[in-house]
Amino acid sequence: MQDARFERVLLRRPDLRTSFPRKFAARLRTQTVVRVDRRGKYLLIELSSGDTLVMHLGMSGSFNVEAGSSARAEADKHDHVVFEMSPSATITFNDPRRFGFMDLVTRKAMAGHATLSKLGPEPLSPDFDAAVLARACKGKKTSLKVALLDQRVVAGIGNIYASEALHRAGLSPRRKASTIATRGGAPLDSAVRLTAAIKAVLIDAIDCGGSYAADGGRFRVYEREGNHCLTKGCRGSIKRITQIGRSTFFCPVCQK
DNA sequence: ATTGAGACCTGTCGGC
DNA sequence: TGCCGACAGGTCTCAA
Structure with a gap:
């Protein structure tokens, strides 16, 4: 090229x-x-x-x-x-x-x-870590899911991967974004988990060739409303809610 | 300034 | 069979 x-x-x-x-x-x-x-x-x-x-x-x-x-x-x-x-x-x-x-x-x-x-940091770059995510969420009045869709917080997360990342991190999409902000300058455990989950979800997606690549059904929550949660040991079922006009899929049992 | 609602566009799917 | 409405996605615009 x-x-x-x-x-x-x-x-x-x-x-x-x-x-x-x-x-x-x-x-x-x-x-x-x-x-x-x-x-x-x-x-x-x-x-x-x-x-x-x-x-x-x-x-x-x-x-x-x-x-x-x-x-x-x-x-x-x-x-x-x-x-x-x-x-x-x-x-x-x-x-x-x-x-x-x-x-x-x-x-x-x-x-x-x-x-x-x-645009916010590239999620797969070393620049994007728990401290950066926590700082970007500080003072935000929106939910965590909405914050992830905000391209100024982190660049490149869309509706599907926002749900997927939150499920992997065990965090509720309805939780206030500001609750993962720093405490005394140190990122909270939830920010650490969410950062890792975002990176993992994107790496998996790239390995599979993107959301719409063949062999669907590799999502853990997206479009799985009513199905059982895939988290080990969790007996919950996936729910669908609407946030800022878009569907969010999550497990109310293991995502807190 | 921040947030949310609505618009944009069309293919697909479920229901009647 | 065919029509109709609902829905999906990302970002921009506009109005609280």
């Missing part, structure tokens, strides 16, 4: 949830890829022009990469963007629900970017 060059950019369906910036295709053309990066759920492609191509897959977005210079023989109705690259490759962005988006951000604008610059 590095040094690849954008030869042609086709917007087949430009009306995604957030519209493309003006002259999107023209600004990309002839640019080469300097670096490919990621922050939270955002994909960042640094270009030779100094601009960064910021992309988000929303919930149903995906990329298809093929050798050759022409788009798929039969374009899918949800193929919204096609990048023709050199050396010869075609990258197609497909997104049935159109929640994904793309933006071009200048070097100057990256630094103070309204969303990107406020």
Whole structure:
């Protein structure tokens, strides 16, 4: 991908949830890829022009990469963007629900970017530890589940993994986020467990190829309402509640 | 400032 | 069979 060059950019369906910036295709053309990066759920492609191509897959977005210079023989109705690259490759962005988006951000604008610059730590980096999580939750009036979905607390946790991590940590999603904050500067035991659980859940997810990879049913609580809790020795059953309009799955017996 | 509700979009599924 | 409503996901906008 590095040094690849954008030869042609086709917007087949430009009306995604957030519209493309003006002259999107023209600004990309002839640019080469300097670096490919990621922050939270955002994909960042640094270009030779100094601009960064910021992309988000929303919930149903995906990329298809093929050798050759022409788009798929039969374009899918949800193929919204096609990048023709050199050396010869075609990258197609497909997104049935159109929640994904793309933006071009200048070097100057990256630094103070309204969303990107406020993202919390990367959960799998050493920067993310119990003390950092505890500090981010300090004074928060929201529930623990809602705090985990806040990308400023920690970057990249979505609705599924928020439930999964809380179950592994044995913490109730309804508990106030501030109750895991530090006491006398030292992170509480629950912050230590939650930090470890977040990392473990994400590592497992990556190993399995993501939430929607084949062989479903590997979640411990997500979409398991009414089923028995998988925690060793726990005889509880999984409940579903709604928090800020989203489903939360948890075991009321072993998550405190 | 922080928080929550609503909007956005479409495929799928259950119920009638 | 077909229609209809509910629901899923992530983030932005707007209003308390």
